[in-house]
Amino acid sequence: MTSSVRLGVFGNPVAHSLSPTIHSLFAELRDERILYERMLATPANFPKAVAQFFRDGGTGANVTLPFKEQAAQLANTLTERARVAGAVNTLMKVSSGFVVGDNTDGEGFVKDLSRKGFHVSGCSLVLLGSGGSARGVLSALLSLNPAKVYLVNRTLEKAQALKQLLVDLSVPGAENIQVVSNADSINEKVDAVVNATSSSLHNIDIPLPQNFADDAWGYDLMYSDNATHFLKQLERAGIKSRADGLGMLIEQAASSYQLWMGGERPDTTFVMSKIRV
CATH class of the missing domain: 3.40.50.720 (NAD(P)-binding Rossmann-like Domain)
Structure with missing residues (x-):
């Protein structure tokens, strides 16, 4: 059986985050296996927590309040839109081992x-x-x-x-x-x-x-x-x-999911119908 791709979201607070549900629905749509976790951090331990996540086999992570600007400082390299924003909501590990920061918001x-x-x-x-x-x-x-x-x-x-x-x-x-x-x-x-x-x-x-x-x-x-x-x-x-911002959350999540997993962008209409009925 194929092992799950490890994903997650860093934030504070983060217990309320719908991201695990949204990404699990994307995975269900595309018949893929993921493990998506909520990860509570503080400004002081955020850099160590991100480093540990990727050392432990993480493939990609979302970043929410209050860490988006801090995440831009942690990434080894930034996409153009992340550089323009000066903020990162999506981190991904690439084949070279570098962590790329992007912004799909x-x-x-x-x-x-x-x-x-x-x-x-x-x-x-x-x-x-x-x-x-x-x-x-x-x-x-x-x-x-x-x-x-x-x-x-x-x-x-x-x-x-x-x-x-x-x-x-x-x-x-x-x-x-x-x-x-x-x-x-x-x-x-x-x-x-x-x-x-x-x-x-x-x-x-x-x-x-x-x-x-x-x-x-x-x-x-x-x-x-x-x-x-x-x-x-x-x-x-x-x-x-x-x-x-629920629609934006789902749309930016679809962009992040596509960056991590490749293939076509997931169907956000389906996910919206499941999240807000």
Whole structure:
């Protein structure tokens, strides 16, 4: 019998992660054998935990909050999209023994936006946060040609550094990013707002733009069985088109699975129907 391919996800917290279920469904679809584990780490022991995982025969690992930026420092080499993001959500061991860092968040995010009919081209869009999750989706958002992106972070220097990184890397549209410290200081009507902070994880309100277009949409990169805290905020603000990050999670997972296992990209429609019924 063929041995199982060892995979997993590093995070803190990680007990809630749906990744083991999602990847097991992909394996079932493709008649493959995997062992996918949740791996709790701390910033202090994360590097040792990753090294031990690969020494013990691990093939690939996902990385979630709060380790995406730290993972970019651990990989022996980065793909172009991981280098642009400055953050890694997918680690894989290649034949040379090197660990490659990739970022499938942007690809997964864009695929889910398309599935839900959320348009970005020509829009005025607000991205809340500039940590690892924001880094993973920002260049993908820019590739969809928004008219303007407001990058919101309480620490302006962090957001400015992210913008400068994308400008230095000649990412198209990076010059259209406007950095602000608080979303409620934005005066113009906003077409879309994306939450890349952990506010829903901690059930706290986050300042929102003051004015939304009538057909505005909102997206929370976090996900939950029920409406996330941020989606409840959007509902109170009158935003009718809302989505959490479950679709993005499944789409980015499919991209990661394909990188590790080869072959065709798994069918995400099937997995979505099993996860959210």
